Amino acid sequence: MSYSTRLYLDVHALQTVPVSCINRDDTGSPKTATYGGVTRSRVSSQSWKRAIRVMFKDLLPEEKLGVRTKKIVDMIAEEIQRRGAADDPQAAAQKILEAAGLKIKSVEKGTDALFFLSRSQAGALAQLAAQEPELLKGSLSREDKKKIARALSDHPAIDVALFGRMVADDPSLNTDASAQVAHSLSTHKVSNEYDYFTAVDDLTMEDSTGASHIGTMEFNSSTMYRYATVAVHQLAEQLAEDTVQAAVQFVRAFVCSMPTGRQNSCANRTLPDAVLVTLRNDQPINLVGAYEKPVPASDEGYVAPSARRLVRHARNVYGQFAGEPVLSLVTGEFLSELGDTMPLSELLDTLARALPEHLPAGRNVL
DSSP: OOGGGOOEEEEEEEEEEEEEOOSBOTTSOBOEEEETTEEEEEEOHHHHHHHHHHHHHHHSOGGGSEEEESOHHHHHHHHHHHHTOOSSHHHHHHHHHHHTTOOEEETTTEESSOEEEEHHHHHHHHHHHHHOGGGGSSOOOHHHHHHHHHHTTSSOOHHHHHHOBOOSSOGGGOBOOSEEEOOEEESSOOOOEEEEEEEOOTTSOTTOOSOSEEEEEEEEEEEEEEEEEEEHHHHHHHHGGGHHHHHHHHHHHHHHOOOOTTHHHHOOOOOOSEEEEEEESSOOOOOGGGGSSOOOOOTTOSHHHHHHHHHHHHHHHIIIIIOOOSEEEEESGGGGGGSEEOOHHHHHHHHHHHHHHHSOTTOOOO
């Protein structure tokens, strides 16, 4: 693929998070990673992608979003029943799904693994069951199987197109993700700490002493570098006229969402201190290399020196390896040297106008 047919949307953010345990490991400790020889706080990409998908419910129409579930038989049966297409909607749903190549354990249990599909795809399967009941009987021809597979592939939901779908039972039903989200890492070294807490029974006698419950919570605080990228040219192949809306709302959700781990205990929901959004024709570029050498503690805190590091590293990458992006937009004064600075709402509006202009010829997104 030549550069003239590519368009990558990169989102970089610096975000300070106070006392928190956003993303826990199997022992309940905040997730960490070793980078540059020191321990960093970490929030997994899966955790933040989940937060983005949850926020999508407030940003995008329900019919444009997917459902991730094992109870796929019930979902298809509901669509079949709505069309009055079968005497036994659940049995019909199970048959059409098995014809599509999925392994159904039972009507009640559904699939072995979570399946990600759009409501349009569920409706398309139900419509096939209604219009061509012969597909539910006997053996299927190769063309019949292709027809059913297309129903499960065409018209993907926005979040399915962005985050992809993996189907172990039948790889032909896979959907390549147009978005990649990096694990968020602190720009500096961290050391986890412990909060010792107690709880008192409200109905104990006044002369009672001691706590009714004691425990500990592990936490840390950090300034994180966050990064995500979207292959907009690929997204356009999947979503057509929904491409711009999907890309813009992805940026909004990436910037404004927050995983909910220990949220009630820490009220740690912050917004980024600085955001850089770029469009490139060559390749996506993660700028985490700015922090391979950890930012040292100082009376400035971590945000300002982290921002200077990011500016310097980006300039080096642009000058020595990759060239300038075709568009650079910034929210927050810390990264003003890297692009036009504006409030987030204006950045999103500017991005929405720019995407159709920069998409490769032939990608109809209007």
